[in-house]
Amino acid sequence: MSDPHEPLTESVRSLIDAVIRTEVDSDQIAAAHTHVTAALEILGAQLMPGSFGVRVTPDGSSEPCGNVLIGQRNAIAPPLTVDRDADGLVSTEVDLGAAYEGPVGHVHGGVCSLILDHLLGATAHRPDGPAFTGTLQLRYVRPTPLGRLRAEAWVEHEDGRKTYARGRILCAGQTTVEAQGVFIRPKAHRPAG
């Protein structure tokens, strides 16, 4: 990996899970805490102000490394990897563990909406800029168990700067949540005509 932050971020993802699920005694918790504090002191010695934003790479692409859902430096992010097929279908497959729990053993309904917001929005993104959510409607068909899930989204139609998109979350082939939404590109990114 080119960015030394990535393996560190991956370990912090495991740490988030371990803090939730650990059953070691309080002395061990304290010992682990000492290490976390030491890591924090090292990293905190020099922090950028504010948030990460995007990093423009030498090849001209922009990477939102701090993004809560896809950021390679954000341990909250599973991270989601968004694939696009030739027909314009946008999809992702992701394993959600204990850290994404809402109802016992299940993904928090709001995490489903977070994933669908991002995925439906991705159908409207263009290389020169992102689209912003205008409206989003979610219908929860059945609970989404923790574990492996698939999410997909597609464009229903476009109207100027507006993209009307639909999508769903699937678990073992069954739809658990359906979504539809309108995503808007800022005026600066409006295509000519």
Next chain:
Amino acid sequence: MSDPHEPLTESVRSLIDAVIRTEVDSDQIAAAHTHVTAALEILGAQLMPGSFGVRVTPDGSSEPCGNVLIGQRNAIAPPLTVDRDADGLVSTEVDLGAAYEGPVGHVHGGVCSLILDHLLGATAHRPDGPAFTGTLQLRYVRPTPLGRLRAEAWVEHEDGRKTYARGRILCAGQTTVEAQGVFIRPKAHRPAG
């Protein structure tokens, strides 16, 4: 704090932020990584299977310590503290930093939906059990900047096991996202009559 996990979780929250925002060199990143790995080894020596679920306390209340939004042991959770006033208004005030970023400098739209899903759902919760999201509709009025925000939700009306709720996110007194949704209590928790 009675639970020794809580101060550890709080430090891991700071660590998530520091990993995103640090500007130390790769040797320092590696040194921090060594500490994270050591903490992980200690905590990982004994892990519960699956997810945390809920812990029933001696006073009979149940605590979803692993919950992605309110869990005291979940470093992804800000955590949200949900207040209820005498009129039934449910609200929270929370600081969202770099780890919740979507558009540059702003809260990810899906994080807004996560918070609103939880808060609107909280209007329908009863001491003997949670409510599940049936539908949720979101309207994004303006971008939500990172930083301090307030969210509130209230019951519009109830119909048997269904609660119709509304809510919004406010930033510096201005509404950024509006929501409405239907939340359903499982049949086992249906009130008599």
